Amino acid sequence: xxxxxxxxxxxxxxxxxxxxxxxxxxxxxxxxxxxxxxxxxxxxxxxxxxxxxxxxxxxxxxxxxxxxxxxxxxxxxxxxxxxxxxxxxxxxxxxxxxxxxxxxxxxxxxxxxxxxxxxxxxxxxxxxxxxxxxxxxxxxxxxxxxxxxxxxxxxxxxxxxxxxxxxxxxxxxxxxxxxxxxxxxxxxxxxxxxxxxxxxxxxxxxxxxxxxxxxxxxxxxxxxxxxxxxxxxxxxxxxxxxxxxxxxxxxxxxxxxxxxxxxxxxxxxxxxxxxxxxxxxxxxxxxxxxxxxxxxxx
Amino acid sequence: xxxxxxxxxxxxxxxxxxxxxxxxxxxxxxxxxxxxxxxxxxxxxxxxxxxxxxxxxxxxxxxxxxxxxxxxxxxxxxxxxxxxxxxxxxxxxxxxxxxxxxxxxxxxxxxxxxxxxxxxxxxxxxxxxx
Numbered sequence: 001x002x003x004x005x006x007x008x009x010x011x012x013x014x015x016x017x018x019x020x021x022x023x024x025x026x027x028x029x030x031x032x033x034x035x036x037x038x039x040x041x042x043x044x045x046x047x048x049x050x051x052x053x054x055x056x057x058x059x060x061x062x063x064x065x066x067x068x069x070x071x072x073x074x075x076x077x078x079x080x081x082x083x084x085x086x087x088x089x090x091x092x093x094x095x096x097x098x099x100x101x102x103x104x105x106x107x108x109x110x111x112x113x114x115x116x117x118x119x120x121x122x123x124x125x126x127x128x129x130x131x132x133x134x135x136x137x138x139x140x141x142x143x144x145x146x147x148x149x150x151x152x153x154x155x156x157x158x159x160x161x162x163x164x165x166x167x168x169x170x171x172x173x174x175x176x177x178x179x180x181x182x183x184x185x186x187x188x189x190x191x192x193x194x195x196x197x198x199x200x201x202x203x204x205x206x207x208x209x210x211x212x213x214x215x216x217x218x219x220x221x222x223x224x225x226x227x228x229x230x231x232x233x234x235x236x237x238x239x240x241x242x243x244x245x246x247x248x249x250x251x252x253x254x255x256x257x258x259x260x261x262x263x264x265x266x267x268x269x270x271x272x273x274x275x276x277x278x279x280x281x282x283x284x285x286x287x288x289x290x291x292x293x294x295x296x297x298x
Numbered sequence: 299x300x301x302x303x304x305x306x307x308x309x310x311x312x313x314x315x316x317x318x319x320x321x322x323x324x325x326x327x328x329x330x331x332x333x334x335x336x337x338x339x340x341x342x343x344x345x346x347x348x349x350x351x352x353x354x355x356x357x358x359x360x361x362x363x364x365x366x367x368x369x370x371x372x373x374x375x376x377x378x379x380x381x382x383x384x385x386x387x388x389x390x391x392x393x394x395x396x397x398x399x400x401x402x403x404x405x406x407x408x409x410x411x412x413x414x415x416x417x418x419x420x421x422x423x424x425x426x427x428x
Contacts, residue, residue: 030350032348032350166346169346170342170343170344170345170346171343172346173342173343173346173347173348173349174339174342174343176342176348176349177338177339177342177343177349177352178339191306192346194306195304195306195312195345195346195347195348196346196347196348197348198348198350198351215311269309271309
C-alpha cells in the first residue's frame, strides 16, 4: 500500500527546544488517522510540516510522493484546516467560495454550494457572524471543494459543542465515503476518534510513542489482573506498558502478539482511551516495566 | 430500510454491532430478501463513523451469504436466518434453569454465576474468533 505521509528521522527545532524529533512514520493511503497527544507534544508541528508551512530542521518528509509546499501541484493535493477553523470575518460565505475558486485549480463550486445549502448557511452572511460549528463547516467545505487527496485537520472540533462536533464529523465521514480522501486529524477527544479513525498516531514529548491500525493496536494490548506478581516474571514476549499493584493483586497493561496462556490472569480487552492514557502515563513515569517494581503503587 | 444505532458503552466493536443489528432484523423478520441496506455514505452521515467500518460489516454479512452488493445500486439482502424454534428455546431455558438451581445448591451467588457466564461467553467467542 502506498503511503500518503512518510517521514524519516524528521525533526523540527525552535531555538534549543525540539518541537518534534526522531519522527519516523508511514501513514497508508485511504485511512482516517487520529493524531493524539498532550498539548505541546508536536501535533501541530507535524501537521504544519506536512502542509509545508514549516520546513524540517532535520530528516525528511514526503507527502503524496512530493515535498510539502513544493509548488502549486503539491499544494493542490493537500487540504488543510488550521486550529480553530479560521475564516475571514469580514467576508461573506459566498465570497469565501469565490476566493476558493480563484485560488484553486480543481475547485468544485457545485460541491461547495451544495454543502453550504445542506448546512442551511446563507451565502450573504459574513463569516464573522457564524457560530463556531458553522465556521468549522465552512472551513471544511473550503478544504474539500479544492478536491484534495489528503485532508489535514488540526483540532477541528476542539471548540465545538457536542452537537456541532457530531455534525462536523458526520460531514467529514460523508466526504471520506464519497471522495475516498485520506484524512489526518488531531484531537483530544478519544471517543470521537474511536468512531471515525482507523489509524492512530500518538505523540508524546515530541516523539512518536505509538502508530498503527487501531484494530491491530487493540488486538495486541491486554489488561491482565491476578495475584500479586513481579513484572520480571512475565514472559519476554509481553511488554509491560502500565502496571499497578496492591499488596495482593497486580494489574498490567501489556503489549504482545502471543496469546496469554497463564491461567492465573483474568484477561480483559483494552479500550482506545485506556491505551492512549497508558502510553501517555508511561512517558510521564519512565520507570520501565521490566525493572523491579515491587514498591506498592496503590 | 433499517436504521443502525450505536451503543458506544457496550465495548462491542462497531462493525460487529452493525452485523448483529442486520442479523437481528433478519431473525425478527424486519428485513427480508430483496430489501436494501443503507449505503455506507448514509450510515456514516448518521452515525459519524469511519466508512471502512460499514464496508467491513457488509463484507462480513456477504461472507455469511446474507447480503450481496449490486454494483451502482447498493447492498441487498439475499439470505435468510432461521427464526429460532420456540421449542428449542424452551428446552434451553429448562436446562439453564436446572443448571442455575445446581449452582445455587453448590453455594454460588448471583455474582459468581455472572462471572462464570461472562467467562464462558468470552471463552467461546475467543474460540470462534480463532
